[in-house]
Amino acid sequence: MLLLIIIRTAYDELQNKGFMTEFVSGIIEWAKTQSEIKVIVASTGKTNPASFKVVAKNSFNKIGETEALFNWRLLLNVKTITNKSHKFYAACIWFLL
Numbered sequence: 001m002l003l004l005i006i007i008r009t010a011y012d013e014l015q016n017k018g019f020m021t022e023f024v025s026g027i028i029e030w031a032k033t034q035s036e037i038k039v040i041v042a043s044t045g046k047t048n049p050a051s052f053k054v055v056a057k058n059s060f061n062k063i064g065e066t067e068a069l070f071n072w073r074l075l076l077n078v079k080t081i082t083n084k085s086h087k088f089y090a091a092c093i094w095f096l097l
Contacts, residue, residue: 006085015050021057027059032076 010021042060044051046068060072 020050020054024054024058028076038076040074040076042074043069044072046070047079 028040031040040060041063042055044055046065052070055072055074058074060074062070063073064071
């Protein structure tokens with residue numbers, strides 16, 4: 001199962017009010033009720049510090065980067081997986097510039 005959510009806030013009057021942090025928090029709470037979802041990953045543009053704040057406030061850990069993006073991960077009640085044949089499920093969130 002792959003859940004792809006692309007988030008973009010274009011309206012200045014909606015920025016810096018915590019709406020996106022609350023929205024992502026709601027996605028996380030929903031994902032916790034889905035037994036198939038073990039990991040949520042997010043990518044944020046390197047030039048978008050507001051998105052860094054959203055994922056940081058929601059306990060994501062930075063796991064890498066590309067030329068343009070930082071990549072983040074949040075584990076949801078995951079036990080250590082040692083069997084490579086184990087299915088991997090994730091919810092993905094991308095923040096656009």
